[in-house]
Amino acid sequence: MNPNRDYYPKGEDLHRSLGRRYRSASIWQTLFFSALVIAILSLAALLYNVIDGAFGYVAFEYKNDPTEFSTKPLDALNKQELLDILKANLSSGAFTKLENEKPMDTRSKSVLYTLLLERLIQIDTKETWSMTDSIFRSAKIKAEVAEKYPEAKLEFRSWLTPVFLTTPMSSKAEFAGVRTAILGSLWMVGIALLFALPIGTGAAIYLQEYASKNFLNRIIQTNINNLAGVPSIVYGMLGLAIFVRALEPFTSGRLFGVTDSNGRTILSAGLTMGTLVLPLIIINAQEAIKSVPDSLRQAAFGVGATRWQTVWHHVLPNALPGILTGSILAVSRAIGETAPLIVVGASTFISIDPSGPFSKFTALPIQIFQWTTRAQSEFHSIAASAIIVLLILLLTLNAAAILLRNRVQKKY
Amino acid sequence: MKQENTIMENQLFRPLDLKKKMRPGESVIQALLFIAGLGSIFITLAIVYELGKEAWLFFGNPDVTFAKFFGTTTWQPGIGHFGIWPLVTSTLITSSIAIFVSLPLGLAVALFLSEYASPKARSALKPILEILAGIPTVVYGYFALLFMTPLLQSIFGKQTVEVYNMASAGLVMGIMILPLISSMSEDALSAVPRALREGAYAMGATKFETSVQVVLPAALSGIGAALIIGISRAIGETMIVAIAAGSGPNFTFNPFKAAETMTGHIARISGGDLSYNSIDYTSLFAIALMLFLVTLILNLISQGIINKFRQRYE
Structure with missing residues (x-):
């Protein structure tokens, strides 16, 4: 006899236990779902936190009274009047420098207006x-400002403006822009791609099309997977030691x-960034090459093509969209990466556009880091x-990658 | 005789040459591709060599002794304090908080997506996690400093929670790692053969019992791999801790206090003007070498687990 015979409930007990089990099942299902909600x-x-920070009331004072420069209200000035004011009041040296x-x-009217305010x-x-x-405590803020800073003006301001995109760095937050940072990021990503895309694709072709299953090739594959998991700051140290020094x-x-x-x-x-995204590009390119059907290769070999002819004329064109998708993803990784740039030594205050590969530079995430850590x-x-x-x-980059991926999927 | 010769010489009647034709171009291309493949090995060697070389200089310094390095609790290489512990403890504290947040949440999300959600819901929900995974870490740093820290301060009071603290960095790091753990765990869960689930249902098990008592144990090794990758990611994460966890090594176990992690320390010191060959410079490489080795070992273990797991079910 089975000693556990009475272990399982019967009759009324069975129903009660079933009810209990279903209840606990639905409680856990809610818990799992709430993790997703979290x-x-x-x-x-x-x-929300980011958007919340980018718009809102600003209380500011004019150091110099605007009426000293113009009898008209400032926003009613046209371009020529702005130009005249600047010419009349800036020292001639400063004006020539700007010129x-x-x-x-x-320059556009809004740029001149900003200059007037800034200078x-x-x-x-x-x-x-x-x-x-600013929206929900508007009245309270107005009262507070009137009491604390009687001289100050209160204005609802969007910090994200076209001017913000097109002006270079400034030591005053009101006039700072991300122009140099965006250009720096683009230069850097361009160089990273030029460096990593050919090498990465080459390595992927080697591993997928040429490599036999020997010890060395297995090590290369394991090594690539591991490199993808190395912390980015270690790449920064590598860049500091090799490229910078x-x-x-x-x-x-x-x-x-x-x-x-220097x-x-x-x-x-x-x-440095190219080294960082190289494993990523290799892994993505490998996936793309893997997805090219074998029948294509066999057909090419069948009519007497060499291995390289097969790769160049049949495998690569078919894998290209996949490789491009992978590179776009690599680019979006490189654009957001901050730590290696800090280590390699991005300058934080650069107000002139980068002019070539040998300029000092700043990048978008570096500016974000720098500005976030200010008090x-x-x-x-x-x-x-x-x-x-x-x-x-x-x-935008990721959307482009997804679109590209979907277009390719349709083709097969 | 002469006629025969000309026929033999005639191309049409030459016996077929079955030897492989020499194609120097092909070999050159193959060699170039092989070199590209070797490039990745070269990167690893360069990391080990460069970090090792500078770390060797650091440990070769007569002031740096084993006892000081592991036996004291102040890290200020510039003035001769070489106790690594403050950096290590804060790294461990932030990473533990991160794992404490991301493992249960990530696992629950994975279970929901793989066992409960309909295919339609899954394809609608997964992109959200992918967006979370694609946000740059510096943005998470902003979030930690300007959202999580004020939130913690309003809950626990400004006296207990410092402006820079390990707790908020760890919590946000947990959110950052969540998509990684959930997607790896989901892969592991969906690799479990359907027959196991059907068997459990046939025995009268509820969906929850099937998921947790049958599918989860079967996917445990894959989830272990996800956990290890998560730990490795948390240890190597830099920007969140550099922004939100504080600047300055501090030997403390209180998560609401500021303390610099290994990665945060590297970022802060190397960001300033640093003269080569100074003890500060070499000490950074010693820390980076430790980071590299720890994450490398973790990644290797995780990969080993995944490979073993894959063999079992395919």
Whole structure:
């Protein structure tokens, strides 16, 4: 006899135990689902937090009274009047310098207006508020400002403006922009791709089409998978030791006659980033090549093509969209990566556009890092705006990758 | 005789040459591709060599002794304090908090997506996790400093929670790692053969009992691999801790206090002007070498588990 015969419930007990089991099952299902809800809420909180920071009330004072410069209200001035005010009040040296950077009459009205505020009137930001506060506590904020800063003006401001995208770095948050940072990021990503795409695709072709299953090739494969998991800051240290320091004559451009820089250039950063995304590109390209049907290869071999002819004329064209998708993903990784750039030595204050691979540089995530760690809240607002720019950039890239992927999937 | 010769010489009647034709171009291309493949090995060697070389200089310094390195609790290489513990403990604390958050949540999300959600719901929900995974870590840093820290301060009071603290960095790091753990665990769960589930249902098990008592144990090794990768990611994460966990090594076990992690320390020191060959410079490489080795070992273990797991079910 089975001693456990009475272990299982019968009759009424069975129903009660079944009910209990179903209840606990549905409780756990709710718990599992709420984990997903927590994840979604975190994402929502993050996005909300960023947007919340990028818009809102600003209380500021004019250091110099605008009426000193113009009898008309400032926003009613047209371009010519703005130009005249700037010419009349800026020192001639400063004006010539601006003129040399870009002729004044080719600049847009909003740029001239910003110049007027930045150089002549000079703004002193007293306090900033988040978007939520500005909307729901509007009256309270107004009262607070009237009491604390009687001189100050209160204005609802969007920190993310077209001007923000097109102006270079400035030490004042109100006039800072991300132009140099975006250009720096683009240069760096371009160099990284130039370096990593050919090598990565080559390695993937070797591993998928040529490599036999021997010890060395197995090590290469394991090694690539492991490299993908190495912390990015370690790549930064590698870049510091090799590209910035050991290869300084090359990366600083001294070999090419550039004299005014050290190894902390766009080139070093790009190569470091290229090393970082290389395993990623290889793994993605391998997947793309793997998905090309074997029948294509066999047909090519069947009519007498060599291995390389098969790869070049049949495998690669079919794998190309997949490889491109992989590279777009690599680009979006490189654009968001911050730690290696800090180690390699991105400068945080650069107000002139990068002019080539041997310039000093800054990048979008570096600016975000720099502005986030400042104590003043107006810098947090421009950090939030820069984050929005970065996220939109990444979203566009990923959308492009997904579209590309879907188009390819249809073809087969 | 002469006629025969000309026929033999005639191309049409030459016996077929079955030897492989020499194609130097092909060999050159293959060699180039092989070199590209070797490039990855070269990167690993370069990492080990460069980090090892500078770390060797650091440990070769007569002031740096084994007893000091592991036996004291102040890290200030510039003035001769070489106790690594403050950096290690804060790394462990932030990573533990992160895992504590992301493992249960990630696992629950994975169970929901693989066992409960309909295919339609799954394809609608997964992109959200992918977005979460694609957000740059510097943005998470902003989130930790300007959302999580004020939130913690409003819950526990400003006296207990410092502006820079390990708890908020760890919590946000947990959110960052969640998609990684959930997607790897989901892969492991969906690799469990359907027959196991059908068997459980046939025995009268509820969906929950099937998921947790049958499918989960069967996928345990894959989930272990996900956990290890998560730990490795948490240890190597830099920007969140650099922004939110504080700047300055601090030997403390209180998660609401500021303390710099290994990665955060590297980021802060190397960001400033650093002269080569100084003890500060070499010490960073010693830390980086430790990071590299720890994460490498974790990744290798995880990969080993996955390979073994795959063989069992295919």
